[in-house]
Amino acid sequence: MPTGAQLLVGSLKVHGVDTIFGVPGIHNLSIYDALVDERAIRVVTTRDERGAGHMADGYARATGRPGVCLTVPGPGVTNALTAIGEAYADSSPVLLLASQLASDTVAMDREDFHQLRDADGVLRSVTQWGTRPGRAQDIGSAVDEAFRRFSLCRPRPCYLDLPMDLLGATVEARADPVRAPAPGRTAPSWPEVERAVGLLATARRPLLVVGGGAWKAGRSVCALVEQLAIPVMMTSSGKGVVPEDHPLSLGDGWMAHQLGREALEGADVILAVGVRFGPLTTSWWTRTIGGRLIHVDLDATEIGKQTPAAIGIVGDSAEVVEALVTEARQRQVAKPAPWLDVVAVRERRRAAIRERAPDAVATLEGLRRVLPDDALVFNDINGIACWGAGAFVCRRPRTFHYPIGFGCLGFALPAAIGAKLARPEVPVVVLSGDGGFLFSGHELATAVKEKAAVAIVVFNDNAYGTIKADQHHRYPARPIGGELRSPDFVRYAEAFGAIGYRVESVHDVPGAVAMALGHDRPTLIEAPCPQALPPWIETEP
Template identity: 35%
Template sequence: MRSLATYLVEILEANGVDTVFGIPGVHTIDLYRGLEGSGIRHVTPRHEQGAGFMADGYARVTGKPGVCFIITGPGMTNIVTAMGQAYGDSIPMLVISSVNSVGELGSGRGHLHELKDQSSLIREVSAFSHTILDVSEVEPVLTRAFALFAAGRPRPVHIEIPVGLLNTDASSMPAARRFVLPGAPAPAPQAVKEIATRLSAASRPLIVAGGGAIRAASAIQTLAERLGAPVVMTVNARGVVPGDHPLAVPLTGDCAAVTALLDGSDAILALGTEFGPTDFADRLPRNGRLSGWLARVDLDAEQLMRGLQADLPVLADAKHTATEVLEALPEREPRQAGADLARAARQEVEGALNPVIAAGLQMLDTLAHDVPDAVMVGDSTQPVYAGCTAFGAPRPGSFFCSATGFGTLGYALPAAVGAALGSRGRPVFGIIGDGGLQFTIGEMASATEAATSIRLIVWNNSGYGEIKTYMINAGVAPVGVDTYTPNFEVLAPGFGWGYRKASSMAAFRAAISDPSPGNLVIEIDEASFVASSAGKQL
């Protein structure tokens, strides 16, 4: 018999799914029966939150949805945090779970893993949550999910299946097929014409790129060069223009330099950015309007109406829009002033960094210089905050983190596992604090099991250093931030990892060039590293 679970797996495989993250449970064993004989690889994390973070990292480096198989009840409550991070960052994630059988749903009788209304809980961190009640629903709901990933604002999708239906006979269902999906929407010709005209006539044009502009990197760089327009990149857009490009402004909007660029520009094209407070803080005008003309391009109609009010809101794909505007742009000499403005903004921010942030930024610059093909996966930790402040990634998708948006801890290790599995041999570096690592430290075993070769940079300040500083500056006694820190040198071999200590930049450079196979912990003592980095340039 061909079961519903087998039919579902066949559809996933037909649509390019090659990896699934999950922890088997009594409520999902039929999904695993479906995996048997397929070409889909299964990766077992040590916690369902780890499964979600792995799927997130995998999706960011492949552009494909990260897929998870999760048990009902505690499995779903465990993955909610990871789904929240993916929702905040617009990452495609497909979470397929079991749910209690029909007749047990919402009974309140205390069935194993019973929640009052699992779908309602998950709906808060997903584009939609759907309960399958008949085998005929499987293909339509998966088509709907993949259409969203292909042409809409990609966010997690949750599909739950009652346990009793997983082994339902699906022999009458047609053969699994690859979906024919809609393409991302193109901008209206009149909108393209107006944007091109405004940018061409502007004396100080500006481009703002968000995470939704990652796929438009090539067109954006060419457009910026044609205009001589600086490109402000949010954290999720770093590398859209390489950090060493004269027009690159890899800075958060939480600085006077970016505010000056926004205030001083007479025509701004914003692509795939929500102008969110974790990127722009409170520096945007309270009346929601800039002094110059603003076009906002986004796949989400509601998002276009939030925050900064656009003179021209465009519901369209960033890549289509940038490409078509470039084609419509009249020939003109690029403004040299744009490169001067970009350089001045970078210098203003970099000259005001405190020693810890400056050392973290130098570490990231060194890593990008010495390992130019690296994928850097960041947690909420000091060097990643430095990266958010002013790191110019060398290429799109080469630096991403959990420090903005939902702002989770423990992300970097499991997300690096997912990135390593999807990166096709590119070197992957996780960057995490000693406190954050203890959230998901069990995923070191998952990495060993998955045969990855991750370099995990552990920034050790013996606790929650950023929060401690924040408490002290706020006049609050630092309670609960000086935590016990494990001996990573002893711990790493127990998980099958190598270990190196790096208390200076020279030691760090030696560690990141270590050719040893397998996974490696690179522990950095913050105090020693910051002291050794003071005043040094790459």
């Protein structure tokens, strides 16, 4: 008879899992032993559990399928929390397999090895759902429930807290386990679709706002944009759902409160699809959105949460938008007279950010020229990448990843490694600062070992540069805490077996990245980082 660990591995395989990122330890060795016999699942050993979590997140972002990471209890779980928190904030489907102490010890505060008090409470803070199976035979159904939620709900992380005695116990095998088709998501309410199209038909100044929840709906969103001739603004997570150089695209909504704000504030009807109306879109909720809002989201709790909605439609974004397109065609809704010179607004905005951060914008525009549209760019918060929302034009969704929700440093490198292992044929680029890179730079060892040929740019200003600039703006001539002493990053990369070289000007970065994409192992490019006031600081009244 199989063990609980073998049941776990078999259930993961049934749900299409082909890669697990993790760190072995005494509490999860039974899982690793089960993986020895399952050659269909690749095991990637990372240098800490946070790296495993970010790699699983990067895998999920690159494929649209859940990423899986495996930890020991206690410090393994707490190490992974930052990565799982980032995945939660950005709605990325990650399954955390947290091995646990024996069942009879878990509920007692024995201060046992790796014991974490209230592990469930800790894990619930960064996940949508999780469970600790009470019996070994329940492990398979727990996996099924996690994947059911990934399929039907907002795709946020889930966890399984797996006592080591259950993993080692024998159970009856599942009889030829076959993935049961998940029940379909609730169909959108057609009366609400009709009401939404009726409202859009009466709009004189309509606007479409698209967020990360619409990333699978690109084709139907573009059809709706062209059907109604409606200007579209995207959030950072929604970049590329509509190509950002489309004639009706205003581009990314980052800094919408500063540049091009007339679109958000001037619209009389706003159709928002997969949007949370978070701080950056609304300038920390200080901007007035006076138009009537049609809010579409898979998560019913998001509708009207930040901004009151005249019409709320709960459902899958692609299905809802397809229904809107169908209804608009049947009604033969007339296109409104243009109320906004979209291209002029977009170009005025880009001209303004070029003026504020000319070197950063030139670098990002140069990268766009050398990278194919399907290239994946993973960013940490740094003096160059923070301008990417406005300056890096995306033509496909889920190709520009910025840790906008949780805002953690150290995301970019491990997430990029996970993405590259998932899609080795696609160019993958990391844009990091020297401060953020060293949060997870040791994962270069994983990239070299796994032959993940990512191109890594480290913009080095020997500082937490964006915070230093912000501090100087708020507290002039009172610097403290922002200066760093960074290593020679070329030698650092070479010590791990990666390729390393340095460019003298940030304008040389695009050419260096183009060269790095031809290498068969990771390449680190160290570049200077010009100073500019970060984009979240308003410079206009």
